[in-house]
Amino acid sequence: MRKLHVRASALNGWRKSRGVGFTFVDLDVSISLDGPKRTVRVLVATGAGYCMIPREILLELKITPAWRQTFTLADGRPIEREVGYAFIHYGNRHPAATHVIFGEPGDEPVLGAYGLQGLELEVDPYNHVLRAMRTIPLVPIPLA
Numbered sequence: 001m002r003k004l005h006v007r008a009s010a011l012n013g014w015r016k017s018r019g020v021g022f023t024f025v026d027l028d029v030s031i032s033l034d035g036p037k038r039t040v041r042v043l044v045a046t047g048a049g050y051c052m053i054p055r056e057i058l059l060e061l062k063i064t065p066a067w068r069q070t071f072t073l074a075d076g077r078p079i080e081r082e083v084g085y086a087f088i089h090y091g092n093r094h095p096a097a098t099h100v101i102f103g104e105p106g107d108e109p110v111l112g113a114y115g116l117q118g119l120e121l122e123v124d125p126y127n128h129v130l131r132a133m134r135t136i137p138l139v140p141i142p143l144a
Contacts, residue, residue, distance in 0.1 A: 022044075029061065029088055037061075043110050044110075050101050051114070054109060068081070081107075083099055094119075097118065121133060
């Protein structure tokens, strides 16, 4: 499975537009459930797996990298980034533990599918907002 990554330069001029299909939200990030938080404006990217938060914010919150991973840019180029663990908070939803990519200068902050599912949220593509999942998907596994 390819992991896609968005560069901020790919979104020049689109950030404030509501008509092109992009959704941006304010997301809080912390090292623990009740730790200090920082708010980050993020692109909601259902095609991305992990969240990406600027490195300086993660380090300020004392969130440390756990491993390095290769990701694929939308144009097919590979890049390496460090990845760690954080809690994300949105509105009155319960916080979610998630993987976070340590974003470098020029990287667009992103809320990916893994974080969206942890927060039990889905994208309303017509109104460009997040809403509670109508159902929580579950795959039944037959017991032998």
